[in-house]
Amino acid sequence: MYDITTLWRAPEVNPVNRKARSIPGFNPINIYGRVFTFAWFGFLVAFWSWYAFPPLLTLTIAKDLKLTQVDIANSNIIALVATLLVRLVAGPACDRYGPRYTFAGCLLIGAIPTALAGAVTNAKGLLALRFFVGILGGSFVPCQVWTTGFFDKNIVGTANSFTGGFGNSGGGITYFLMPAIFDSLVMNQHLTPHVAWRVAFIVPFIVITATAITLLLVCPDTPTGKWSERHLHAQQSLASHGVTGDIVNVPTDFGDKKAISPGSESPSHESTHGKMEFNATGKTTGSFDHEAQIGEQQMLDTARGEIVVKPTLKEAMKVVLSLQTLVTAGCYFCSFGTELSVNSILGAYYLKNFPKLGQTGTGRWAAMFGLLNVVFRPAGGLLSDAIYRRSGVWGKKYLIHVYAVITGVFLIAIGVTNSHSKSTMFGLIAGMAFFLEGGNGANYSLVPHVHPHANGIISGCTGAAGNLGGIIFAIIFRYNGKDYGKVFWIIGIITIAINLSLSWIRPIPKGQIGGH
Numbered sequence: 270m271y272d273i274t275t276l277w278r279a280p281e282v283n284p285v286n287r288k289a290r291s292i293p294g295f296n297p298i299n300i301y302g303r304v305f306t307f308a309w310f311g312f313l314v315a316f317w318s319w320y321a322f323p324p325l326l327t328l329t330i331a332k333d334l335k336l337t338q339v340d341i342a343n344s345n346i347i348a349l350v351a352t353l354l355v356r357l358v359a360g361p362a363c364d365r366y367g368p369r370y371t372f373a374g375c376l377l378i379g380a381i382p383t384a385l386a387g388a389v390t391n392a393k394g395l396l397a398l399r400f401f402v403g404i405l406g407g408s409f410v411p412c413q414v415w416t417t418g419f420f421d422k423n424i425v426g427t428a429n430s431f432t433g434g435f436g437n438s439g440g441g442i443t444y445f446l447m448p449a450i451f452d453s454l455v456m457n458q459h460l461t462p463h464v465a466w467r468v469a470f471i472v473p474f475i476v477i478t479a480t481a482i483t484l485l486l487v488c489p490d491t492p493t494g495k496w497s498e499r500h501l502h503a504q505q506s507l508a509s510h511g512v513t514g515d516i517v518n519v520p521t522d523f524g525d526k527k528a529i530s531p532g533s534e535s536p537s538h539e540s541t542h543g544k545m546e547f548n549a550t551g552k553t554t555g556s557f558d559h560e561a562q563i564g565e566q567q568m569l570d571t572a573r574g575e576i577v578v579k580p581t582l583k584e585a586m587k588v589v590l591s592l593q594t595l596v597t598a599g600c601y602f603c604s605f606g607t608e609l610s611v612n613s614i615l616g617a618y619y620l621k622n623f624p625k626l627g628q629t630g631t632g633r634w635a636a637m638f639g640l641l642n643v644v645f646r647p648a649g650g651l652l653s654d655a656i657y658r659r660s661g662v663w664g665k666k667y668l669i670h671v672y673a674v675i676t677g678v679f680l681i682a683i684g685v686t687n688s689h690s691k692s693t694m695f696g697l698i699a700g701m702a703f704f705l706e707g708g709n710g711a712n713y714s715l716v717p718h719v720h721p722h723a724n725g726i727i728s729g730c731t732g733a734a735g736n737l738g739g740i741i742f743a744i745i746f747r748y749n750g751k752d753y754g755k756v757f758w759i760i761g762i763i764t765i766a767i768n769l770s771l772s773w774i775r776p777i778p779k780g781q782i783g784g785h
Contacts (some may be wrong), residue, residue: 320662360729426714430650441639
């Protein structure tokens with residue numbers, strides 16, 4: 270039975286890497302609760318600003334800048350291009366410099382173009398600005414890597430899905446906040462629409478900057494302290510528990526383990542060849558407060574296979590090109606790619622089918638799609654962790670495919686019916702969101718198990734694939750004008766086909782150390 274006190278009391282931790290085995294989300298004083306809070310809130314404010322344009326774009330900004338439908342579609346596409354590039358870079362950056370600094374860097378750099386929204390005067394300026402604002406979308410990768418670094422395998426799926434889900438809800442919150450800020454500036458401050466929409470973007474700039482600075486000041490890199498010392502702490506933890514073991518290669522060769530003489534010297538933290546050493550004193554000091562009880566072999570496997578290393582180019586490419594990375598990337602291409610593209614056009618789709626709702630009304634209904642992430646994405650992670658306890662990593666993988674196929678069915682139904690009934694349309698969108706967003710949560714529940722020594726790389730590749738999907742689907746929307754229903758069923762067919770084609774691949778490489 271679930272112990273509700275785990276939501277605020279200090280969690281049990283893994284004795285090797287000090288990762289928590291529960292989530293004290295209601296206790297920001299606790300180090301794990303604090304990092305959890307800043308992870309989801311940092312990504313939420315990033316997502317809010319990243320998608321701050323669509324709620325005002327169709328009517329207010331389009332009228333002010335004299336934009337065509339093609340200009341609007343192109344701006345939605347370009348907003349995803351920078352994010353794709355940043356996510357590819359952010360993954361290796363997390364492995365090398367740590368997710369905390371990478372996270373803060375994405376937020377601070379992306380906040381600058383947000384504040385410059387008022388300088389836009391034409392379609393070309395809008396394209397350039399939205400490209401650089403897209404840097405904020407790259408913050409998803411360090412958000413997930415940071416969370417993975419603080420929560421153990423039994424709960425990491427839930428932790429990632431909550432931080433990702435709460436963060437993604439920024440895509441819904443923006444549909445409430447931006448029109449509300451705009452309306453307040455027009456009605457209460459008596460600004461013209463031309464000025465009001467520009468001033469509105471100062472608000473997310475202030476919040477993002479404050480969040481990034483606070484994050485740097487009050488949160489650590491890892492549960493053990495500095496990112497550069499993570500291997501040393503793992504080695505010391507083994508020694509303090511009287512665990513002895515051979516030196517092994519970091520499992521970048523997917524199962525090829527080469528033992529090296531235990532008498533060799535300890536490296537500073539990691540060598541240029543990616544090898545780690547775990548010498549123990551043989552002295553047993555007993556367990557510490559809040560430590561989970563795990564076996565000696567499990568402690569060794571955790572130290573050998575689940576401590577992130579700085580990868581060489583050769584090692585990184587093996588991870589990027591593995592079939593397991595293809596699975597997480599391919600599935601996220603469909604699920605998060607759909608979410609991004611739908612977020613961009615949903616307000617316009619509702620305005621087309623229900624014109625009487627107006628910009629604010631359609632914006633509020635469109636916001637529900639993003640806000641459902643608060644419940645549906647965590648539900649996917651929770652279910653994934655529950656299945657993992659019974660069926661292992663295969664269960665996590667098949668859950669992703671089941672979610673995806675049902676999502677495809679809903680997308681086809683939305684496109685074929687193209688309903689002008691509010692209850693039917695909103696009901697189908699909510700049903701689709703349940704499986705789509707739950708699938709996103711289930712995907713990043715599996716990611717920490719795959720090549721755990723290179724979590725930043727696989728998180729970056731998977732996240733970037735989601736953005737690539739968003740770009741491809743946005744291009745399809747762009748070339749179909751306002752025939753939104755047609756694009757929905759096209760995306761549905763693509764989603765089902767890709768997931769069925771990936772269903773046969775093993776969830777983790779054969780012989781992988783750690784991650785099981």
